[in-house]
Amino acid sequence: MMKRKYAVLALILLLCCFEAKAEDGSRLWLRTEKNAQQEQPKVKMSGKKDATLRLACDEIHQYWKGKSVVLTVKKNGKTRDGFDIFDDSRAVRIESASSLGVLYGAYTLLRMQAMGQPIQGTISETPCYDIRILNHWDNPNGTVERGFAGRSIFWHDALSAPSGRTRRAVDGVTSASTPQDNAPQKQDDHLVTIWKAYARANASIGINATVLNNVNAKPLMLGDEKLQETKRIADVLRPYGIKVYLSVNFASPKAIGGLSTADPLDPDVRRWWKEKANDIYRMIPDFGGFLVKANSEGEPGPMDYGRSHVDGANMLAEALAPHGGIVMWRAFVYSAKEGSDRAAQAVEEFMPYDGQFAENVIIQIKNGPVDFQPREPISPLLLAMKQTQTMIEVQITQEYLGESVHSVFLAPMWKECFDVAKAPDGFANFDKHIGNRKTAFAGVANIGDSRNWCGSDMAQANWYAFGRLAWNPDLSNEQIAREFLSQTFSTNPVFVTEMTHVLCQSRESCVKYMMPLGLHHIFAGNHHYGPEPWYAPKGVRADWLPPYYHKADANGLGFDRTVETGSGATKQYPPSLYNKYNDLNSCPENLLLWFHHVAWNHRMHSGKTLWDMLCLTYEEGVREAEAFADTWRNMKQYVDADRWEALMKRYDRQARDAWWWRDACVLYFQTFSKLPLPDGFRPAKFKLDDLKRYRLVMDNYTAADMDKLP
Ligand code: GCW
Numbered sequence: 001m002m003k004r005k006y007a008v009l010a011l012i013l014l015l016c017c018f019e020a021k022a023e024d025g026s027r028l029w030l031r032t033e034k035n036a037q038q039e040q041p042k043v044k045m046s047g048k049k050d051a052t053l054r055l056a057c058d059e060i061h062q063y064w065k066g067k068s069v070v071l072t073v074k075k076n077g078k079t080r081d082g083f084d085i086f087d088d089s090r091a092v093r094i095e096s097a098s099s100l101g102v103l104y105g106a107y108t109l110l111r112m113q114a115m116g117q118p119i120q121g122t123i124s125e126t127p128c129y130d131i132r133i134l135n136h137w138d139n140p141n142g143t144v145e146r147g148f149a150g151r152s153i154f155w156h157d158a159l160s161a162p163s164g165r166t167r168r169a170v171d172g173v174t175s176a177s178t179p180q181d182n183a184p185q186k187q188d189d190h191l192v193t194i195w196k197a198y199a200r201a202n203a204s205i206g207i208n209a210t211v212l213n214n215v216n217a218k219p220l221m222l223g224d225e226k227l228q229e230t231k232r233i234a235d236v237l238r239p240y241g242i243k244v245y246l247s248v249n250f251a252s253p254k255a256i257g258g259l260s261t262a263d264p265l266d267p268d269v270r271r272w273w274k275e276k277a278n279d280i281y282r283m284i285p286d287f288g289g290f291l292v293k294a295n296s297e298g299e300p301g302p303m304d305y306g307r308s309h310v311d312g313a314n315m316l317a318e319a320l321a322p323h324g325g326i327v328m329w330r331a332f333v334y335s336a337k338e339g340s341d342r343a344a345q346a347v348e349e350f351m352p353y354d355g356q357f358a359e360n361v362i363i364q365i366k367n368g369p370v371d372f373q374p375r376e377p378i379s380p381l382l383l384a385m386k387q388t389q390t391m392i393e394v395q396i397t398q399e400y401l402g403e404s405v406h407s408v409f410l411a412p413m414w415k416e417c418f419d420v421a422k423a424p425d426g427f428a429n430f431d432k433h434i435g436n437r438k439t440a441f442a443g444v445a446n447i448g449d450s451r452n453w454c455g456s457d458m459a460q461a462n463w464y465a466f467g468r469l470a471w472n473p474d475l476s477n478e479q480i481a482r483e484f485l486s487q488t489f490s491t492n493p494v495f496v497t498e499m500t501h502v503l504c505q506s507r508e509s510c511v512k513y514m515m516p517l518g519l520h521h522i523f524a525g526n527h528h529y530g531p532e533p534w535y536a537p538k539g540v541r542a543d544w545l546p547p548y549y550h551k552a553d554a555n556g557l558g559f560d561r562t563v564e565t566g567s568g569a570t571k572q573y574p575p576s577l578y579n580k581y582n583d584l585n586s587c588p589e590n591l592l593l594w595f596h597h598v599a600w601n602h603r604m605h606s607g608k609t610l611w612d613m614l615c616l617t618y619e620e621g622v623r624e625a626e627a628f629a630d631t632w633r634n635m636k637q638y639v640d641a642d643r644w645e646a647l648m649k650r651y652d653r654q655a656r657d658a659w660w661w662r663d664a665c666v667l668y669f670q671t672f673s674k675l676p677l678p679d680g681f682r683p684a685k686f687k688l689d690d691l692k693r694y695r696l697v698m699d700n701y702t703a704a705d706m707d708k709l710p
Contacts, residue, residue, distance in 0.1 A: 023640040025452025028201050028460055029487040032063045032114055041066060044091075047073025051239035053099035056106040063110050067091060071102045081208065081241075082126030085109055087119045100208075100241040107204040114487045125472070128431060131326075131440035132470035133209035133245070134202070135291065135393065136447070137216075140226060145214050146397050146528075148404035149448030149455035153194050154212050154233060155226075192236055198447070199240035205467025209243045210445075215293035215330065217247040219255035222276055231283045238286065245288035245328070250312060251300035252276075263305035264315040273319040281323040289325035290316055291364070296333040309349070310356045317358035326360040326438065328391065331381055332371075334543070341559075341567035342543045343369040346381045355387035362389045362440055365430075367417040369569070372400050372444075373520040374511045377581065377591050378417050380572035383426030389437040390430045392417065396462045397446035400528050401510055404446070404455025405706060406654040407628070407647070408510045409503035411465040411477045418473050425574040431473070441470040456650055457643045460488060461503060477504045495638040502628050509628070511590070513621025513658035517614060518558065518594035522546040522665065530657070530696055530709070531664040550593070552672045556600050556610065558593030570595060589613075600673045612678040614669065618662040619681050625658035653706045660710050664691045686710060 023031075035041075040061045045053055053073060060069045068091040077097035078084055083105035084095045094105035104125075112119065137145040138152035202210070212230060213221050220226060234244045253259040253272040263269055280287050294301025294312055302312030313329040320327060334345040346369060357363065363385065368376025372395040382390055394414050401408045421428040431439055443466040446454045454460045464484045468475055481503040485496050514531070515522060523546065524532035533546045542548045551559055560566030562582050570582040580586050581595045589605060592598060602610045629651040636644050666677070667688040694710050 023643050025454075025457040025460070025643055028453065029114075029464055029484060030201060030204060031487065032110060034062050035065060039065070042068040044068070044070045045072075046070065047099065047102075050099050052103050052241060055239050056094070056099065056103040059103075059106050059110065063113075065113065069094065069106075069109070071106070073097065073099050073102055077101065078124070078126055080126050080130070081206075082124070083108070085119060085123040086121070092119060103203060103241060104206055111204075111483065111487065114491075115483060116491060127206055127471045128439075128473055129441040129470050130438040131209050131288075131391075132207045132467065133211065133288075133328075133440060133442045134207060134396075134445040134447075134466075135211045135215065135247075135442050136445045137214040137397075138212065139214050139216075140218050140220060144448055145216060146395075146399040146444070147446070147448050148397065149446060149453060149459070150450040151448055153191075153198060153447065153449050155229070192232075194449075195233055195236040196240075198453075199237045199242050201453075201463075202242055202467065203240040205464055206471035207467045208241050209245060209288055209440075210237070211245040211247055211291045211328075211442075213247050215247045215291060216297070216299060217249040217293070219249045219252040221246055222248060222252050223256055227280060227283060230280075234284045234287070243286055243288040244284065245291055246280075247291045247293070248316070249300065250292065250294045250302070251304075261305065262300065264302045264307050264311045265305075270315055270318070273316060277319040277323060277325065281325075287323070287325060289320050289327055289360070291328045291330070292316065293330045293332065296330065308353065310353045313361045314356075314358045317360045321358070321360050326362060327358075328362050328364045328440070328442070329357070330393070331363050331365045331379075332393075338541050338543055341561060341569050343559075343561065344380075344567060344569040344572060346379065347384055347572045350381055351384055353388075354385050357388050359435070359437060362391045362438070364391050364393050364440075364442060366393050366395075367414065370520060374401055374507070374514050375413070375518070375590060375594075376520065377573075377577075377594060378420045380569075382421060382430060383423060383428050383574055383577070384572065385429070386427045387434065388429075389434045389439070390428075391440040391442060392430050393442040393444065394466070396443040396466050398459065398462070400523065401507070401514075402654060402657065403529055404459050405529075405650050406506075406510060406657065407456065407458040407461075407503075407650060408506045409458075409465065409477070409481060410462045410507060411469060411480050412504060412507045414465075414469055415473070415477060420577070423574050423576050425576050427574075443470075457488070457647055458503075458650070460484070464488075489643070490638040492638045495635055498631055499635065502631050505624065506628065509621050509624035509658075511621070512617050513625055513661045516617040516621065517589060517610075518591040519550055519665075520594060521549040524696060527696055531661045531691075533665055533668050534692060550669075551597055552669055554672055554674075556598045556602070557614070557669060557672070558597045559595070560597040561595045566595075566597070600675060608678075609675075611673050611675045615666050615678050615681045618666050622655070622658040622662050622682075625655040629655045649706065653709070657709065659685050660691070664688070667691075 041064050043057050043060045045057055056071050070091045070093045072095045074095060077095045078101055079097045081101050081104060083101040085105050086093055094102050096102045096105060138154055140155045142151045142156040144152050212233060230244060237244060251262045253269045254262045257272045259268055259272060261269060293299050295303040302308060313327050316327045331346045331350050333349055334342045365379050365381050369379045370376055398408060433439055446459055446462060454463060461484045465480045468480050478500055481500040482496055485499050522531060522533040524530045525535040533550055536545045536547050549559060550557060561569040563571050570578050573581060584596050587595050598610050600611045604610060604613045632648055632651045663684045663686040667684060
């Protein structure tokens with residue numbers, strides 16, 4: 001009897017321990033256990049002991065499980081956030097010209113430890129981009145545009161004040177309090193804990209800047225209350241080397257400044273911005289600057305007053321310049337009314353101003369010419385601007401790649417853009433300095449207040465990959481995937497090898513089951529999750545509708561952008577790419593329908609017709625998505641139960657969605673091609689009419705809604 005009692009007790013104890021070890025994804029890739037007090041290594045600091053150097057010291061104390069470490073800030077150390085790490089047999093040494101460089105070195109050392117890598121020779125690194133910046137599309141009321149991971153970690157209205165939902169077991173930062181009750185002080189402390197954990201995660205992968213609010217910016221962001229909040233956030237982020245920026249609404253002088261205009265050439269308006277900048281810098285001396293979406297999708301801008309992008313950007317630049325701030329002016333513009341080919345509009349609008357932007361203006365350009373589609377060619381503007389500092393904006397949040405349900409690793413997509421940018425006759429300067437200007441790389445964040453930050457545990461890989469690529473764009477997809485998987489889940493070699501393969505293949509598979517061969521923007525009308533290539537209600541502007549992009553008809557499929565018979569957008573590329581893209585025979589097949597309207601019976605390189613190839617590529621995508629689910633099913637033994645299960649559900653849903661996409665698109669396009677389905681194409685699971693009737697109405701639909709899908 002007694003024995004049984006002990007056995008039960010032991011079991012309960014065991015369960016408790018297990019419970020304590022249960023993973024909720026909140027620790028991201030930073031899962032090394034803390035050292036017990038007596039096991040902490042010796043750490044020596046030399047150089048000015050600022051908050052950042054002390055942080056580096058803390059990190060090593062708490063997590064490094066090896067010999068003594070010496071952290072040195074010295075004049076002739078690596079500059080520009082770089083560092084050296086070497087082992088001189090007495091101690092591991094991390095050296096840099098700045099304490100931030102030392103902190104990055106410390107995180108690198110800890111990453112190597114987590115991956116079981118020895119220190120061989122000197123590890124010497126300097127980041128590629130000066131500004132490695134997240135763009136949060138967070139609104140002041142706490143919602144997140146295109147966010148699939150809950151609400152904002154920065155902003156909240158009275159109703160959405162941080163609740164249990166935001167409570168996280170945050171490791172690595174000292175929790176100021178546990179938010180058991182709703183006392184405002186406790187809530188504030190809790191927010192600080194989250195911001196610290198956020199800053200630490202970013203610093204661990206080299207991110208050094210963040211825009212705290214949506215590019216669709218509310219004027220009230222520049223009001224006192226929000227600026228106070230911005231200051232509080234900036235104070236927490238500063239020791240981790242992260243500068244804050246704000247998105248600004250161009251009409252702010254009118255909306256909150258009491259002026260009758262926001263005309264950038266009006267002296268009162270110019271004065272208003274200068275004073276605003278002075279106020280901000282009084283509160284936040286290292287404030288980064290402004291991000292601006294102007295005259296795009298209904299946002300106000302200089303054109304409202306008959307002025308240009310140059311007038312608008314340079315006015316803001318002038319206000320920020322005395323403080324060292326910069327303006328990131330977005331080139332995501334297309335005419336307010338239907339105009340020329342949407343893919344061509346950024347070049348048409350910006351090229352006339354090349355060379356006219358102020359020193360502290362960077363033109364922020366999306367990686368592709370339309371809008372973060374699963375596959376786009378590089379934006380021609382990135383290759384065209386000769387005398388303007390440009391920067392690439394990618395989307396980490398998966399607005400168009402399965403939100404937080406599909407596991408799609410985006411590093412391969414971003415690297416594809418970097419690779420094409422190497423066209424010998426292009427002028428790509430997003431990674432080169434024009435004069436003293438800064439280089440930058442921006443990613444639209446996928447972070448919210450869900451426990452695992454990103455909605456899905458695997459979506460964390462994209463946050464991780466963004467930071468690593470902003471640091472070093474030459475890292476391979478495999479290397480990044482391996483690093484992420486072994487730190488975040490398990491170092492077991494079978495797990496890492498199998499899942500690295502899955503991750504690295506996942507983006508291509510997603511393209512295959514959603515929009516192969518250069519198809520784009522054939523998403524549903526009310527959301528960007530599922531397919532609706534037929535969506536064309538009356539009264540909606542054509543370039544917001546799928547048929548504008550796929551142009552299916554009895555003859556064939558695809559958007560003719562050639563010079564001879566189409567929109568001529570191919571001409572915007574440098575000759576080496578123009579020659580390739582404009583010619584049906586030399587155009588890469590994975591972009592074929594982006595640049596050409598192709599006959600259904602056109603022979604592809606494989607000898608198959610376009611129609612057969614289209615069907616079989618969709619089929620291949622589905623099979624690959626199914627294989628991902630199978631692989632993950634087999635990974636159960638390597639991953640904790642909670643995260644395994646949550647992802648299993650998602651992988652199964654992803655495979656089902658792949659069928660949904662395949663059937664919707666192929667059956668719909670068949671109504672034009674009137675051709676039979678090729679051998680090897682499995683019978684459809686869905687009926688076209690049923691899918692056409694189906695309406696997914698949730699906008700930011702989440703995993704909780706997965707069962708409501710077809
Ligand atoms: O991708 C589209 C999104 C919008 C977004 C816009 C932009 C913030 O659908 O939600 O608005 O691009 O990048 O400005």
